[in-house]
Every structure is written in C-alpha cells, then in structure tokens.
Amino acid sequence: MLFNEQTFLFYFFPVVIVGVLVFRLRSSYLTSWWIILTSFFFYGFHGWQHLPLLILSVLVNYGIGLGIEKMAVKRSGHNLLIFGIVCNLLILAIYKYADFIISSFHLAYSLNLTLPLAISFFTFQQIAYLIDVRKGKVTTPSFTNYCTFISFFPQLIAGPIVRCQGMIPQLQKGLLGKLSSKNFWSGICLFSIGLFKKSCLADGIRPLVDVIFSASYDGITLSLAEAWVAVLSFGLQIYFDFSAYSEMALGLGLILGLRLPLNFDSPYKAVNIVDFWRRWHITLSEFLRDYLYKPLGGNRLGVYRGVFNVLLVMLLGGLWHGAGLTFIMWGFIHGCMIGFYHFFRSFTQNKAQIKSALLKKLLASFVTFMTVNAAWVFFRSENMNSAFGMIKSMIGLNGISLPRSFDFLPLGELVSFDGIFPNQTVDLGLLAFLPVLLAIVWFAPNAYQLLRLNPKKDSYIVMPSFQIIFLCGLLLFFGIKVSFETLSYDFIYFRF
Amino acid sequence: MKSSNFKNLFFLLIGIFTAGVSWEVLLFFVKDKPVPNAVFTQSIIDAKLVSEVLKSENPKVLFVGGSNVLFGVDSKQFSESTGIPSLNFGFAAGMGPELILDLISNHLSSEDLVVMNWEYEHFRFERSGIIDLTYLNLLMSYQHEFKRKLPFIDQRHLSLSTPFSHFREAVLCHFNPLVDNNIYRCNWLIDNEGNVRSNKGVQISKKELIASPSSLLTTEITFTSDIKDIFSNFVKDCRKRNVQLFASWPNTFANPVYFENEIVDANIKTIRRFWNSMGVEVVGNYKDSMLESEYFFDTSYHLNAEGVRLRTEKLTSQLKPYLK
Structure with a gap:
C-alpha cells in the first residue's frame, strides 16, 4: 500500500481517521493502540511474512532499552548496548547484505532472502534509541509509546528517521490523534x-x-x-x-x-x-x-x-x-x-x-x-x-x-x-x-x-x-x- | 466545527472541482486529435467496416472477438466451404467486448449468425476496472461517441484513468508539422473479409509458449457484473432482431499445465454455464481451440496461416449443422 494508491487514499487512511475520532473520545491509550494496529496492518499489507520480524524487533529492542536503563551506571549496561547494536546490525546484515557478500566471494549458493520493507529505517531508529538511553539522553518510554514511535505508519517505510527525543514527548503529551484545525x-x-x-x-x-x-x-x-x-x-x-x-x-x-x-x-x-x-x-x-x-x-x-x-x-x-x-x-x-x-x-x-x-x-x-x-x-x-x-x-x-x-x-x-x-x-x-x-x-x-x-x-x-x-x-x-x-x-x- | 474549517473545505473542494473540469476540458480539446495507438487500432476497425459483407442484404456469419479471432479464423475459407458470406470481426482484445459489440450491432440484420470467441480476459472486463490503453485511447478520440453512451460515473472514471501521456501525445502528433498521423496506421494485409494475411510463419518458440501459460485460465474466473450486463443486453438485442448467436473458445497454445487442472476445468464449466444461462449455444470443446506450438505466430493467441486453416476447418464443421 503506497501513499499514492487508491487503497491508501480511499480506504486505509479514512478508516484510520474515523478510528482516531472514535477512540480519541475514550482515551489516548486506545488511540495509540489503534495507530499501532493500523501501522502493523499497513506494514503487513506489503508482505505479511515480515511483520513478525518488525514486532520481534520492537519487543527485543524495548527489552534491551529497559535493561540498559536499569544498568545505567554499570559496565554491563554498556555490554548490553553493544549486544543490542550487534543484534540489530546482524539482522540487517543477514537480510540485506548476506547474499551480496556471498556473491562477492563467488560462492555457488545464496540465501535468497527477501528484504523486509523498511528494515534499514526501523533498525537505525532503534539503534539510535538504545544509544540515547545509554547516554541518558532519554528515559525508556511506556511500551505503547515505544511501539507508536517505531511503527507510526507515516514514517515507518521510508523515514524520516525519527529520534526518540522528538517523538516521545509529543506522545506523552497525548498529541497523537488530537486533531487541530491548523x-x-x-x-x-x-x-x-x-x-x-x-x-x-x-x-x-x-x-x-x-x-x-x-x-x-x-x-x-x-x-x-x-x-x-x-x-x-x-x-x-x-x-x-x-x-x-x-x-x-x-x-x-x-x-x-x-x-x-x-x-x-x-x-x-x-x-x-x-x-x-x-x-x-x-x-x-x-x-x-x-x-x-x-x-x-x-x-x-x-x-x-x-x-x-x-x-x-x-x-x-x-x-x-x-x-x-x-x-x-x-x-x-x-x-x-x-x-x-x-x-x-x-x-x-x-x-x-x-x-x-x-x-x-x-x-x-x-x-x-x-x-x-x-x-x-x-x-x-x-x-x-x-x-x-x-x-x-x-x-x-x-x-x-x-x-x-x-x-x-x-x-x-x-x-x-x-x-x-x-x-x-x-x-x-x-x-x-x-x-x-x-x-x-x-x-x-x-x-x-x-x-x-x-x-x-x-x-x-x-x-x-x-x-x-x-x-x-x-x-x-x-x-x-x-x-x-x-x-x-x-x-x-x-x-x- | 469552526466556520474557518467549512471555508477551508469549501476552497479545497472548489480546487478539486476546478481541476476536474479543467481535465475534462483538456480531454475534450484532444478528442479529435488521435494518438498513434488509436490511429493503429482504428485503421483495423475501418478496414473491417468498409467490407462488402457488412452491407450485404443476405444472411451472413460474423466471427467476433479479440485478436484470437483476428489471427485465428479465416472467414474467406469459411465462406468458400459453406457458401455463406462471412466476415472476420476480430480486433485487439484490449478494445474490450463492449466496444466491439457496439461496432457490430449497427450492422446486424435478421437471420445473421454471430460466433463469439472471446478471450478469457474478457470475462473479467470492468468499465471501472483496470483499463487497457487501447480501449482508452480509442474512447478518448475516434470512439468518443461510444464513450458518451456509457454511464456518467464510468465516463468520469475513464477520464481519470486517461494518462497525461495521452494528452501530450495527442497535442504533439497534431501540432508537429513533421508528423503525418497516417504513418501510425496498421500495415498488415487485411483482405475484404477482414482476415489478416501477413501472419504466415512461426515466430514464437515452444519454449516461450510453455513458459507463459495464461494466468487468466489458470486462476478462478469470476464474471464481473459489467460483463454480465453487456452480454445479456447483446443477447436480448440479437433475439429481437432474429440474429442467431453462438459462443466458441479462444485459440490458445495447448500448454500442458491446462490439462488435468482442476481450476481450468472449473473455469471452462463456469463459462459454459454462463452462455447456457443466456440461451447461447456453445459450439465445440475448449480443447478444439488449443493447438500445438507450430501453429502459433507471435503469441499464444495468434495462429499462423496453417493454424488458421486448421482452426477454421474445425469451426466450420462444428457450425455446419446450424447453418440453413
């Protein structure tokens, strides 16, 4: 589903807006989950086989973020950060670069993996988040806000690569779904x-x-x-x-x-x-x-x-x-x-x-x-x-x-x-x-x-x-x- | 809701409406400025519409369909064998069945016989679906009058589906003094009975044919409501005018994947049921029109001269019992 396709223009986005209007009346929590679910649907629409990867990536990185924060002054926090970065880069490397490396060595086999959509974007976004948590620039947000921050469909597929500092405060203020005229x-x-x-x-x-x-x-x-x-x-x-x-x-x-x-x-x-x-x-x-x-x-x-x-x-x-x-x-x-x-x-x-x-x-x-x-x-x-x-x-x-x-x-x-x-x-x-x-x-x-x-x-x-x-x-x-x-x-x- | 929101919405809608009207005006401006694709297709239509067979007072046989008829049936061979004048009324499949039927309906008279060999894609035809450029380019130029007969919503949909390139090409072809549109006319040899005589030898290999089975046949066919309306209206019209109607099968390469294939079998049954429900006799079996690779010309729908001869022979023998 592309932003310029009828599926998005006439079906998906109007449904999202109607959902926001309905859920907003009840709570911002429900609005966030509505956006998360529709974002996952938006992502899955391109290929459902990669949706579990996105969800897993969100869960693992959130967990690592929590761990880093808990071990803020300890050396193990640094190790956990390294572990998180390596995990993210490894997944990116397997999906994006493994076949390239194999073919560069003229080896006779290939993994033939399909590149998950937006993998470069959500990986970088989460690496930045982990580093910022370690540096103490940000505190770990609630899981709902973190999910929204990573999966928010307008930026999920091709950026911008959003920083936690820019997005989480807006979510914490409950701005998501707050429709203002301007x-x-x-x-x-x-x-x-x-x-x-x-x-x-x-x-x-x-x-x-x-x-x-x-x-x-x-x-x-x-x-x-x-x-x-x-x-x-x-x-x-x-x-x-x-x-x-x-x-x-x-x-x-x-x-x-x-x-x-x-x-x-x-x-x-x-x-x-x-x-x-x-x-x-x-x-x-x-x-x-x-x-x-x-x-x-x-x-x-x-x-x-x-x-x-x-x-x-x-x-x-x-x-x-x-x-x-x-x-x-x-x-x-x-x-x-x-x-x-x-x-x-x-x-x-x-x-x-x-x-x-x-x-x-x-x-x-x-x-x-x-x-x-x-x-x-x-x-x-x-x-x-x-x-x-x-x-x-x-x-x-x-x-x-x-x-x-x-x-x-x-x-x-x-x-x-x-x-x-x-x-x-x-x-x-x-x-x-x-x-x-x-x-x-x-x-x-x-x-x-x-x-x-x-x-x-x-x-x-x-x-x-x-x-x-x-x-x-x-x-x-x-x-x-x-x-x-x-x-x-x-x-x-x-x-x- | 604030009043400024209403004002904003009003200006947004005015903008959309203005753009819509402007686009319609631009298309109206180029309706008499055909693009190369339309010149090509219309020249085939012209070649068929001037045929003496159409003007004949005597009962005639018309073979109707897309390019599988154009490159698949020899009406001259049929006439020689049966003594009944006949015309190959096949065009590009992309023109869609509605336009082809509209072209023929003005030339039907009592006791005529129409044999329809529609391509499998035609059963999925939708006026507001995926639009073929051949159809669109014709409707925005030579067949502008036909477009006006369509429902208002479908006309708007067609306008929106027309790419900017249509307008650009139309303007360029018309205003470029170095271009004579006649160069885009079809240069195939088309005889007086509407048969193409320039598809002689084999150009496509068996390997290519095997590698490209028609997904239209191997995926489940569901008839669109548009196609049901179009055919049932045509059948009713033919009945009123005492025109006999038959359906046959499009020429296709006998790809092994079609045989003992449950989906293909189900599709064939569905098509047969569809025609029978309207009281249209189906002549022959779909396998009669599935030929070996040496009989094909450039695609899995187009037969070469020998393929056309064989196919016509078979069709003639199947139709003979119905001829008076």
Whole structure:
C-alpha cells in the first residue's frame, strides 16, 4: 500500500481517521493502540511474512532499552548496548547484505532472502534509541509509546528517521490523534503537494529515466546528450520522489497530530556538498553524524583523520542504501567530495572572507548540482559496467553525435552526425518536461515556504491561506487522478 | 466545527472541482486529435467496416472477438466451404467486448449468425476496472461517441484513468508539422473479409509458449457484473432482431499445465454455464481451440496461416449443422 494508491487514499487512511475520532473520545491509550494496529496492518499489507520480524524487533529492542536503563551506571549496561547494536546490525546484515557478500566471494549458493520493507529505517531508529538511553539522553518510554514511535505508519517505510527525543514527548503529551484545525489543514496541504510531486512529477519523468538506463544496461552505447538527459532526469525523479514522500509523511503526521522532523529542504539549492547533505535526507545525515562520525572522532583529530572519517561514514551511508558495488561507489564519491570540501576549507577558513556575490552563489549551486547528479549514475545503474558506460558517454568518450544538418562541419572522428539522440531512447515529448522541473527545483519556493511552515522552529504551524488551500485542491485532484491510471510506482526509498 | 474549517473545505473542494473540469476540458480539446495507438487500432476497425459483407442484404456469419479471432479464423475459407458470406470481426482484445459489440450491432440484420470467441480476459472486463490503453485511447478520440453512451460515473472514471501521456501525445502528433498521423496506421494485409494475411510463419518458440501459460485460465474466473450486463443486453438485442448467436473458445497454445487442472476445468464449466444461462449455444470443446506450438505466430493467441486453416476447418464443421 503506497501513499499514492487508491487503497491508501480511499480506504486505509479514512478508516484510520474515523478510528482516531472514535477512540480519541475514550482515551489516548486506545488511540495509540489503534495507530499501532493500523501501522502493523499497513506494514503487513506489503508482505505479511515480515511483520513478525518488525514486532520481534520492537519487543527485543524495548527489552534491551529497559535493561540498559536499569544498568545505567554499570559496565554491563554498556555490554548490553553493544549486544543490542550487534543484534540489530546482524539482522540487517543477514537480510540485506548476506547474499551480496556471498556473491562477492563467488560462492555457488545464496540465501535468497527477501528484504523486509523498511528494515534499514526501523533498525537505525532503534539503534539510535538504545544509544540515547545509554547516554541518558532519554528515559525508556511506556511500551505503547515505544511501539507508536517505531511503527507510526507515516514514517515507518521510508523515514524520516525519527529520534526518540522528538517523538516521545509529543506522545506523552497525548498529541497523537488530537486533531487541530491548523495541523489538519497544513497536513492536508503538505500531503497534497507531496502526492502531486510523486504522481505527476516524479512518476511523470520516470519513463525517460527507465528507458535510457535500461538501454545502457543492455549494452547500448549512449550519446553524450542521451546520457545527460538520463542523468538529469534521474536527478529530478529522485528529487521529486523523495521530496514527495517526505512531505506526505510530514503531512500525514500533522493530520494525526504529530510533528515529524524535516527530512528534505531544497537540496538542489545547496551551495556545496556539505550544504547538500544538510538538506537531503536530513535525518539520515544527522544519524550518521551523531552516531558514527562524531564517535569516530569527527574532525577533532586533525584534517586527515577527519577526511578519513568522512570517507568511512559515507561509504557506510552508501552501503545503507543497498548491498551493491554501485551504492558503495556512490557513497565513496560523496565521501571524496565532502572530504575534499573539508580539506579545502581547512586551508581557507582563516583567510579573509570573500564577499559572497550572487553570481558566485549561483555558480556554486550549479557545480554542486552537477556533481551530485553525476554521482547519481552509480546510484541508479544496475551494475558498475553500465555506470561506467554512462560516465564515458557523459564525458564524450563514446563519441558525440550532432544533428544531421551539421554534417558539413569538419569535426573529426569523435563527432558523428546521426542526430542528438541516435538510439531513439529519448521521448521528445517528455524532454520538454525537463526545463520545467529544473525551474521548479531552482526557482520555486518549496512546500514549507509555500505553506509558511518552519519545521525547525516551535512556531511550526500556520493556518494556510484560502488561496493555498485552493491550489492544494488542484494538486490533490491531479495526484488522485494518477492513482486511477493502470501503473503505479513505488517510492524509490521504499527499497532501502 | 469552526466556520474557518467549512471555508477551508469549501476552497479545497472548489480546487478539486476546478481541476476536474479543467481535465475534462483538456480531454475534450484532444478528442479529435488521435494518438498513434488509436490511429493503429482504428485503421483495423475501418478496414473491417468498409467490407462488402457488412452491407450485404443476405444472411451472413460474423466471427467476433479479440485478436484470437483476428489471427485465428479465416472467414474467406469459411465462406468458400459453406457458401455463406462471412466476415472476420476480430480486433485487439484490449478494445474490450463492449466496444466491439457496439461496432457490430449497427450492422446486424435478421437471420445473421454471430460466433463469439472471446478471450478469457474478457470475462473479467470492468468499465471501472483496470483499463487497457487501447480501449482508452480509442474512447478518448475516434470512439468518443461510444464513450458518451456509457454511464456518467464510468465516463468520469475513464477520464481519470486517461494518462497525461495521452494528452501530450495527442497535442504533439497534431501540432508537429513533421508528423503525418497516417504513418501510425496498421500495415498488415487485411483482405475484404477482414482476415489478416501477413501472419504466415512461426515466430514464437515452444519454449516461450510453455513458459507463459495464461494466468487468466489458470486462476478462478469470476464474471464481473459489467460483463454480465453487456452480454445479456447483446443477447436480448440479437433475439429481437432474429440474429442467431453462438459462443466458441479462444485459440490458445495447448500448454500442458491446462490439462488435468482442476481450476481450468472449473473455469471452462463456469463459462459454459454462463452462455447456457443466456440461451447461447456453445459450439465445440475448449480443447478444439488449443493447438500445438507450430501453429502459433507471435503469441499464444495468434495462429499462423496453417493454424488458421486448421482452426477454421474445425469451426466450420462444428457450425455446419446450424447453418440453413
């Protein structure tokens, strides 16, 4: 069940709301259990065989959390924490990486395990919880609140990776199911914007991406223009897809009375790679920073060690996305870029500040955008061969093809005149869509700016204006309209 | 509930309504701007509707169905063998039975005989279900008038199911001066009796056919209420006009999984019961239309020339007792 499917839109969510309205009148305890049960149903709907794993994971981690708290000052508490982390990582490793490791050693068997949905998300969320309990940052919540914190369906499948400190106080205040006008209408607007982005923009550009990348996988040599169209299109597809999911999750959370953390903040407007990671999958970046980068020493142990730590963290970040060399490579590239940025900054930070001119900012944004997009090649490609083939095409090593009408130019052997898109993989109708999407990414206000929401501040919620609600009505229609079409696509982050 | 909530709800609904109306206007704007898929299918329809057989005053035999008829029955061979004019009225299965029956109903006259060979998927047809693009593209262009005959709710559902790509393609094809829509017309050889003459040799291997049994036959068939209405209305209409109706079976590769299979047997019984309940005679056995791999052309529904000859021969012998 996806947020953009009719099952969710017309059956599941309305039933959840009706249940909340009914149970809220009786007690917040019943409301919480209603949300937990519907969340488990939501999870199980994707594949019932993995629901016991989620429930077991919740039970075991809650138990370990209690144990850690009881042994707060003892060494055994630390051991229990290590045990908890190892258990979580082991389950993740078995399901997600075992077959990858086996195949890397060219062994003749495989476990053929299906990846449980959202395993990376609920595992990380619970590891963070255990560490925070050990550090004394949080106290163990009631079992009901803990279950709600982990299983809350708007964030269960693809984040944001919620911290205990952000969610449990809201649950303890009884905010779950407390339907307020501001929350409800802001939530509806956020959800509508997200639904439109997913259904019309991300899935709209998808055919362009799929056709060209599968051509590359099939060994077809792409022209320079085809490769760039594919890369930019995927950059936009994943941008709108993830942005849509994040907004829909926040919107649903708000409708149900809870504020989820900001996870996406116009990352393609970032002026450098570090800024990009402050805006893209914010909660994952924060997790990696707080639970991996800082414990490794961060940049406190010198520039070189700092760069090494970044590289390691980003490699693991890449691996978190998927078991495959392409994801590792993607993480490595980002690690290199961030490492290079830190390295460069360590030499320039004491020098006089250069005035940040608009042109310089635009140039920095453009360079960041292009490098991030180039790195997506590894994220999207089926294998390394296909990725390197695509990179070769992008830098013109597979030759450049120009329109036939230019064949009078004496341009040597690297240039042919078979048309800009010689493999006919590019749907020209969709191509016109690219500049529109780029303009939205770079120049349009994001959903939070449009709704005047600032999730980083306490004064988060503002009642949307009538004009905005009208606009969201338009977007909601087109988002729902697409759900009537035959094809529907998963969110990209669902597979992690 | 606060009054601001009512106002918000009002503006949200106005937004939804405005978008809905705008979408209908956009679709209305492209109704005379067919997309490539529709041009292709309509050119097959046109080739059949101009046939002299349809205009004939004498009783005729019409073979109706999806592509299993189009690539499965030779009406010319049937006519030569029986002396009765006949027409292959098979189209793409994706067009759905309702549109195909609507196309034929204008051309039926007393004492005609209609033989229906519906694909197994047709028994699950729903106007508001999963919509085939072939059907949708036709209804949003050449067959716009047919769409208007459908219930209001189903019309809205069809509009909502129409992908944005339909609108984009329609506009691009119409306004691109370099594109002549005729290039999308079907270039198969279709003779005057509606038979395709370009499906000669075998293109599909036995391995491929075995690997792809039809899940439509191996999973339990339940007739949708839409399909019950569509067929019973057609049967009533035929009775009124003194048109004889027969049902037969679609051509399918004789995949071993179909035999001694309880679900398949149950499905066949269900289909037979369905036709019998409406008083429609079922000719032959479903195994008569299950042929070996060498008789197939490109899919498990499409026969090659030799397959068509064999199938028509069998069908002719089964229908002969009913011919006057």
